[in-house]
Amino acid sequence: MEAVQNRPYSQTLQRLRDAGLRPTRQRLALGRLLFDSSDRHVTAEALHEEAQEGGISVSLATVYNTLHQFTDAGLLRQVVVDASRTYFDTNIHEHHHFFNESDGKLTDIPADQISLSTLPDAPEGLDVARVDVIVRVAPAS
Amino acid sequence: MEAVQNRPYSQTLQRLRDAGLRPTRQRLALGRLLFDSSDRHVTAEALHEEAQEGGISVSLATVYNTLHQFTDAGLLRQVVVDASRTYFDTNIHEHHHFFNESDGKLTDIPADQISLSTLPDAPEGLDVARVDVIVRVAPAS
DNA sequence: GTGTTTGCAAAGTGTTTGCAATTTA
DNA sequence: TAAATTGCAAACACTTTGCAAACAC
Numbered sequence: 001m002e003a004v005q006n007r008p009y010s011q012t013l014q015r016l017r018d019a020g021l022r023p024t025r026q027r028l029a030l031g032r033l034l035f036d037s038s039d040r041h042v043t044a045e046a047l048h049e050e051a052q053e054g055g056i057s058v059s060l061a062t063v064y065n066t067l068h069q070f071t072d073a074g075l076l077r078q079v080v081v082d083a084s085r086t087y088f089d090t091n092i093h094e095h096h097h098f099f100n101e102s103d104g105k106l107t108d109i110p111a112d113q114i115s116l117s118t119l120p121d122a123p124e125g126l127d128v129a130r131v132d133v134i135v136r137v138a139p140a141s
Numbered sequence: 142m143e144a145v146q147n148r149p150y151s152q153t154l155q156r157l158r159d160a161g162l163r164p165t166r167q168r169l170a171l172g173r174l175l176f177d178s179s180d181r182h183v184t185a186e187a188l189h190e191e192a193q194e195g196g197i198s199v200s201l202a203t204v205y206n207t208l209h210q211f212t213d214a215g216l217l218r219q220v221v222v223d224a225s226r227t228y229f230d231t232n233i234h235e236h237h238h239f240f241n242e243s244d245g246k247l248t249d250i251p252a253d254q255i256s257l258s259t260l261p262d263a264p265e266g267l268d269v270a271r272v273d274v275i276v277r278v279a280p281a282s
Numbered sequence: 283g284t285g286t287t288t289g290c291a292a293a294g295t296g297t298t299t300g301c302a303a304t305t306t307a
Numbered sequence: 308t309a310a311a312t313t314g315c316a317a318a319c320a321c322t323t324t325g326c327a328a329a330c331a332c
Contacts, residue, residue, distance in 0.1 A: 022331060024287060044322080059289045064322065078224070084297090085321075086224045098264060113261045119276065120254045123239060126278040133274050135260065137267040163306060165312060186296080200314045205297065225322090226296070 011035070019073035029056040030066050034076070040090040041079065041106035047088075079106065081134055096133035109135065152176065160214035170197040171207050175217070181231040182220065182247035188229075220247065222275055237274035250276065 012031035016023040033050055034040055042050075048063045058066075067088050070076040079087040081099045087106060096109040114133055122128050153172035157164045174191055175181055183191075189204045199207075208229050211217040220228040222240045228247060237250040255274055263269050 022286065024331075026288070045320095061290075061323080062288055065288085080222060080224050083219075083221050083224065083227045098267075100264075100267060101270065107264060109261055113259065115258045116274070117256045117258060118254065120250055122276070122278045123241075123248060125281055126239075126241060127281045128276055129242065129279045130277045131274065132277065133257070133272065135263070135269055136271045136273065137263045138270045140266055140268045163311065165306070167313070184296095202298080202315075203313055206313085209298095 167199045
């Protein structure tokens with residue numbers, strides 16, 4: 001539509017290319033929202049709203065599809081903390097989370113700030129795929 | 142309807158009474174399914190099915206309501222591991238979980254088998270309510 | 283041009299709710 | 308009998324899908 005800042009634009013472009021995803025207008029726009037800052041935790045609904053506010057026209061269905069494509073491509077990670085919504089995290093490295101149950105906000109905990117000693121053996125025939133630590137917090141009473 | 146084993150029956154009866162819940166036919170039946178064995182992890186759907194198979198007539202809505210009432214009363218705990226279903230755990234003590242992503246089965250990990258060193262401080266104004274460790278496992282390749 | 287992607291609206295899932303009928307105490 | 312509980316069906320929130328139109332290469 002109009003000129004955009006070029007650096008993040010082309011960063012996202014490259015990211016999409018590397019992932020084998022066609023850099024469509026929608027993917028570029030969502031990619032910029034997601035990747036221009038770091039450690040973002042979004043729900044589909046929230047990202048859709050943010051896009052609308054930014055004057056980007058994308059359907060909610062496309063936001064869902066895009067988030068899943070990004071996840072499959074390894075650009076995002078899903079975080080399960082709340083049974084009623086799915087969060088997507090732009091931090092794809094090993095780390096954990098604070099989850100504020102009262103406002104639904106997630107905050108990263110760097111992997112080196114939590115150490116798990118003595119992890120029990122996985123049940124037979126199974127391999128550990130990932131360990132998630134969720135520190136559920138609430139307003140101090 | 143017919144005679145039942147008396148021990149578990151009255152255990153559940155007592156549990157409900159202690160929790161201030163009227164021991165209705167449905168609650169007793171679901172309570173027996175849940176508490177007669179230990180460390181059960183059920184979804185509403187699965188418990189409903191189990192009840193039907195056992196010849197107990199309960200509506201799915203009542204199963205949901207009952208699971209929540211039991212949870213509010215401290216007899217059950219909710220476990221969030223999968224964005225698409227809610228699990229209820231009969232183990233209400235501190236512990237963690239293996240979650241088998243391929244079949245959706247949960248297994249308890251006793252609290253003393255995992256030790257978390259150096260938990261970072263909660264963000265200001267917030268208290269830690271609970272720490273959940275989820276070890277996601279998958280069939281060995 | 284050809285195959286991919288989008289957007290809509292419709293369908294799907296799991297879950298919750300309103301309310302009359304039933305049950306418990 | 309009064310108050311709590313149940314069950315149904317309808318409503319819900321979030322998410323996925325089918326398919327024609329639009330777009331990228």
